[in-house]
Amino acid sequence: MGAEKLVKDFEAVVGTGNVMTSETDRHAYSYDAAVLDSVMPALVVRPENSEALGRTVRLCNENGIPLTVRGAGTNLSGGTIPHPGGVVVLTNGLDRILEINEADMYAVVEPGVVTATFAAEVARRGLFYPPDPGSQTVSTLGGNVAENAGGLRGLKYGVTKDYVMGVDFWDVNGELIKSGSRTVKCVTGYNLAGLMVASEGTLGVFDKIILKLIPPAQAAKSMMAVFDTMEAASETVAAIIANKIVPATLEMMDNFTIRTVENFRKAGLPTEAGALLLIEVDGHPAQVEEEAEKVETLCRKLGATDIKVANDAAERNAVWQARRDALPALAKLRPTCVLEDATVPRSMIPAMITALGEVSRKYDVTIGTFGHAGDGNLHPTILTDRRDKAEWERVEKAIDEIFDRALAMGGTLSGEHGIGLAKSKYMERETSRATLEYSRRMKSVLDPKGILNPGKIIG
Amino acid sequence: MADIHRLAQMLKELDDQLVNCMRCGMCQAVCPVFRESGREADVARGKLALLDGLASEMLSDPDGVNEKLNRCLLCGTCAANCPSGVKVMDIFIKARAIMTGYLGLSPVKKAIFRGMLANPRLMNSLMDIGARFQGVFTKPVDDMLGSSCARFMSPLIGDRHFKPLARTPLHKIVPELDTPAGSSGIRVAFFVGCAVDKFFPEVAQASLKVLEKAGVGVFMPPNQACCGIPALSSGDSDTFDKLILQNVQLFREGKFDYLVTSCASCTSTIRELWPTMFGGNASLRYDLSLLARKTMDISEFLVNIIGLDTKEPQGDGVVTYHDPCHLKNSLGITEQPRNLIRAAGCEFKEMNEAGTCCGCGGSFTVAHYDVSRKIGSRKAQNIMDSGADIVATSCPACMLQITDMLSQKKAGIKVKHVIELYAESLDG
Ligand SMILES: Cc1cc2nc3c(=O)[nH]c(=O)nc-3n(C[C@H](O)[C@H](O)[C@H](O)COP(=O)(O)OP(=O)(O)OC[C@H]3O[C@@H](n4cnc5c(N)ncnc54)[C@H](O)[C@@H]3O)c2cc1C
Ligand code: SF4
Ligand code: SF4
Ligand code: SF4
Numbered sequence: 001m002g003a004e005k006l007v008k009d010f011e012a013v014v015g016t017g018n019v020m021t022s023e024t025d026r027h028a029y030s031y032d033a034a035v036l037d038s039v040m041p042a043l044v045v046r047p048e049n050s051e052a053l054g055r056t057v058r059l060c061n062e063n064g065i066p067l068t069v070r071g072a073g074t075n076l077s078g079g080t081i082p083h084p085g086g087v088v089v090l091t092n093g094l095d096r097i098l099e100i101n102e103a104d105m106y107a108v109v110e111p112g113v114v115t116a117t118f119a120a121e122v123a124r125r126g127l128f129y130p131p132d133p134g135s136q137t138v139s140t141l142g143g144n145v146a147e148n149a150g151g152l153r154g155l156k157y158g159v160t161k162d163y164v165m166g167v168d169f170w171d172v173n174g175e176l177i178k179s180g181s182r183t184v185k186c187v188t189g190y191n192l193a194g195l196m197v198a199s200e201g202t203l204g205v206f207d208k209i210i211l212k213l214i215p216p217a218q219a220a221k222s223m224m225a226v227f228d229t230m231e232a233a234s235e236t237v238a239a240i241i242a243n244k245i246v247p248a249t250l251e252m253m254d255n256f257t258i259r260t261v262e263n264f265r266k267a268g269l270p271t272e273a274g275a276l277l278l279i280e281v282d283g284h285p286a287q288v289e290e291e292a293e294k295v296e297t298l299c300r301k302l303g304a305t306d307i308k309v310a311n312d313a314a315e316r317n318a319v320w321q322a323r324r325d326a327l328p329a330l331a332k333l334r335p336t337c338v339l340e341d342a343t344v345p346r347s348m349i350p351a352m353i354t355a356l357g358e359v360s361r362k363y364d365v366t367i368g369t370f371g372h373a374g375d376g377n378l379h380p381t382i383l384t385d386r387r388d389k390a391e392w393e394r395v396e397k398a399i400d401e402i403f404d405r406a407l408a409m410g411g412t413l414s415g416e417h418g419i420g421l422a423k424s425k426y427m428e429r430e431t432s433r434a435t436l437e438y439s440r441r442m443k444s445v446l447d448p449k450g451i452l453n454p455g456k457i458i459g
Numbered sequence: 460m461a462d463i464h465r466l467a468q469m470l471k472e473l474d475d476q477l478v479n480c481m482r483c484g485m486c487q488a489v490c491p492v493f494r495e496s497g498r499e500a501d502v503a504r505g506k507l508a509l510l511d512g513l514a515s516e517m518l519s520d521p522d523g524v525n526e527k528l529n530r531c532l533l534c535g536t537c538a539a540n541c542p543s544g545v546k547v548m549d550i551f552i553k554a555r556a557i558m559t560g561y562l563g564l565s566p567v568k569k570a571i572f573r574g575m576l577a578n579p580r581l582m583n584s585l586m587d588i589g590a591r592f593q594g595v596f597t598k599p600v601d602d603m604l605g606s607s608c609a610r611f612m613s614p615l616i617g618d619r620h621f622k623p624l625a626r627t628p629l630h631k632i633v634p635e636l637d638t639p640a641g642s643s644g645i646r647v648a649f650f651v652g653c654a655v656d657k658f659f660p661e662v663a664q665a666s667l668k669v670l671e672k673a674g675v676g677v678f679m680p681p682n683q684a685c686c687g688i689p690a691l692s693s694g695d696s697d698t699f700d701k702l703i704l705q706n707v708q709l710f711r712e713g714k715f716d717y718l719v720t721s722c723a724s725c726t727s728t729i730r731e732l733w734p735t736m737f738g739g740n741a742s743l744r745y746d747l748s749l750l751a752r753k754t755m756d757i758s759e760f761l762v763n764i765i766g767l768d769t770k771e772p773q774g775d776g777v778v779t780y781h782d783p784c785h786l787k788n789s790l791g792i793t794e795q796p797r798n799l800i801r802a803a804g805c806e807f808k809e810m811n812e813a814g815t816c817c818g819c820g821g822s823f824t825v826a827h828y829d830v831s832r833k834i835g836s837r838k839a840q841n842i843m844d845s846g847a848d849i850v851a852t853s854c855p856a857c858m859l860q861i862t863d864m865l866s867q868k869k870a871g872i873k874v875k876h877v878i879e880l881y882a883e884s885l886d887g
Contacts, residue, residue: 022520024509024518027517028499028509029499033481072487073499138484138487331543336478337543
């Protein structure tokens with residue numbers, strides 16, 4: 001079929017203004033937030049309603065054209081880098097919140113709704129949607145489900161998958177598949193909604209998502225604890241959990257990150273400190289008081305040299321500002337910033353920290369480490385200049401070794417950023433040949449022409 | 460287009476700045492144009508990727524890139540919020556100059572910038588004629604559009620609700636001033652700016668009155684030229700350089716402690732762009748950075764240098780404030796204008812999204828009136844929702860855009876410069 005005919009067909013489905021063909025428009029959808037080479041799509045299509053989305057998928061399948069769905073394009077693993085000659089389908093025209101049910105505490109949304117917009121709307125109704133990826137002001141809920149995005153509250157409140165009650169999605173033939181329900185319990189058939197979580201656009205295209213909501217905590221208390229060493233800080237993390245306290249957030253920063261953030265904001269952080277823990281407990285006011293006290297005692301017992309407890313909203317914000325500043329401050333140091341995502345069991349955090357130090361020295365690359373200590377999800381952030389070929393080669397080797405080390409500790413390739421193109425080559429190392437084959441067989445049946453985001457996750 | 464390599468070469472000079480963009484996409488949250496269109500090429504990340512693609516010769520369509528580059532308000536919101544500290548404004552302005560150098564300036568713009576803007580006397584007389592005949596000669600004026608930050612004529616198009624040119628521009632009312640320092644012991648140079656001169660002489664008069672009452676001496680040379688931002692943002696750096704030269708020669712004549720303006724765009728241009736973007740004589744660049752350091756927005760000057768007496772609210776009318784991009788994003792000035800409103804004895808009420816661009820963006824509103832109007836009408840709605848009787852701001856360009864938008868909604872809300880409110884309060 002001729003290219004012009006195809007453009008006309010897409011225009012008939014989504015309207016003339018919603019098919020982009022110019023070189024410049026296509027180039028603008030050739031990349032995402034991952035540090036990878038860009039690939040130009042042949043077309044960019046922007047459906048504005050559910051039916052048009054379904055017909056778009058079908059049209060791609062009929063013509064055997066690779067299709068990559070794109071929310072905000074903030075994923076860090078190359079999940080939205082298109083296949084050569086493929087079509088990029090934008091979901092940001094599908095951005096309606098269809099229902100927020102206060103009585104039954106769930107919501108139904110289209111995939112293009114921006115995470116923070118949704119969370120704010122839910123909060124306005126007196127409810128709470130906890131997943132809060134750092135990109136929430138721009139990321140979409142469709143992207144969050146497809147990546148199983150996490151956030152600062154993962155430790156106590158879980159990640160996106162813990163809030164997905166159902167997903168309606170288009171299969172390659174443009175048929176609408178329904179999964180899950182509006183009820184808390186549901187065991188109708190295969191757990192297809194579960195299968196869609198973290199599928200990165202390779203198994204179906206989300207049309208509607210049903211999300212669980214919960215009541216917000218009544219009170220919260222934040223504090224910042226200063227330690228001489230990362231070891232002492234990570235032992236404290238383990239001790240807090242061992243004492244059956246589950247903070248809403250439990251974040252860690254290494255000395256390099258502390259100094260960088262302090263340079264950036266001059267907020268009075270202790271630049272001599274080996275590590276900082278940023279802790280927030282929340283819940284019923286009485287419980288919050290009690291837990292905050294226990295956490296403070298534990299920190300002191302395990303070697304905290306100083307503890308600052310936030311007394312009001314402004315002080316609480318200052319604590320979290322330091323954490324929010326970590327990535328921006330590091331990102332300013334060098335031209336290229338590779339944000340990694342290796343995750344280890346909580347108890348292995350001290351070992352992982354040591355390993356990162358060794359990798360950094362061995363390959364002579366700068367690594368700043370911060371992250372979700374509470375759930376073992378560290379973000380070693382490598383600062384480099386991709387144009388420097390020699391250095392970039394060392395960086396790639398360092399990344400390989402970081403994953404090897406994490407896997408050897410019983411960890412995983414990705415805590416929250418997904419596999420995409422960036423890490424598909426490591427998949428077999430963590431799982432097995434058979435696992436990959438199983439996944440590929442499943443995909444080949446559901447998507448016989450292999451049009452759904454080819455190349456991602458399982459290669 | 461034989462020589463796309465040359466273009467690529469010129470763009471490569473921006474490489475060091477371009478690579479700092481880590482493509483995180485966080486600028487999507489704040490870009491007013493992206494909010495309306497949802498198109499990646501409209502947000503900073505997309506534009507930077509396009510420039511990068513052109514520099515590495517991955518793209519073959521400079522006209523296409525140029526067109527996308529111009530779909531931007533140059534509001535600086537992306538730069539102010541970029542986690543990576545990418546100097547987006549710097550890049551965009553330099554890129555526009557490079558692209559214009561390569562693709563050429565449109566004949567209309569050439570006529571405006573080189574023929575008129577660079578020749579203040581000629582421009583003044585043409586505009587005087589325009590002011591007298593604007594009702595009659597819509598068409599010739601319409602042609603002059605293409606350009607300016609204050610978009611002098613653009614309101615005359617279509618169904619806009621425009622603010623007409625002032626009957627008598629400031630340069631006719633007060634051609635020049637040179638008064639000694641009074642009780643404050645301070646003397647300032649006053650830079651009028653074209654939009655204030657031609658649309659809002661009352662803003663300049665209010666500024667001069669406040670300065671006089673504060674015992675501040677004023678040096679205001681005649682025949683001041685435009686600050687150059689319209690030319691520069693259209694990529695015409697030659698005209699920009701000429702305008703700077705003309706102004707510097709005028710202001711060199713006087714002795715003053717500060718240079719004060721009542722136009723946010725002029726303030727940020729003189730402070731940020733004169734020293735960095737002037738392409739002429741290197742020795743002059745030093746003078747320009749000295750001058751930049753002395754340059755202040757009028758409310759910043761009054762609050763930081765003179766100090767304000769606070770007044771009890773008078774209770775007649777609620778005032779809200781719109782942050783001009785050029786004060787908030789470029790210079791980080793947000794508190795002083797609000798203090799000025801309070802010091803004028805007005806009841807102040809913050810509106811939603813006060814710091815979001817009004818959608819004017821100089822020639823943007825001319826070339827992309829549909830998007831500009833959507834952005835502006837959201838601003839107007841926020842103003843109306845605040846329940847204010849008056850919206851004050853610090854930039855004449857914003858005043859024009861907001862007047863257009865409020866008038867279309869028949870809001871019945873007055874648009875004023877903060878200095879007008881303060882000047883009025885001095886009578887009481
Ligand atoms: C500064 C920054 C901070 C970040 N912080 C976090 C963090 O704290 N936690 C975290 O988990 N991640 C984080 N991320 C990564 C990223 O933001 C998340 O992965 C996010 O979920 C991606 O959402 P998106 O809308 O941008 O999706 P995109 O990047 O557009 O797409 C992601 C994947 O989802 C697929 N997809 C999108 N929509 C659909 C649909 N409708 N149907 C099927 N598949 C679809 C795409 O094909 C792609 O494979 C961060 C990224 C940045 C740049
Ligand atoms: S300009 Fe800044 S905010 Fe936008 S993508 Fe680049 S680094 Fe991110
Ligand atoms: S300057 Fe303003 S309009 Fe232009 S890209 Fe940045 S935020 Fe968007
Ligand atoms: S008129 Fe004001 S708010 Fe509007 S674009 Fe210009 S500076 Fe920004």
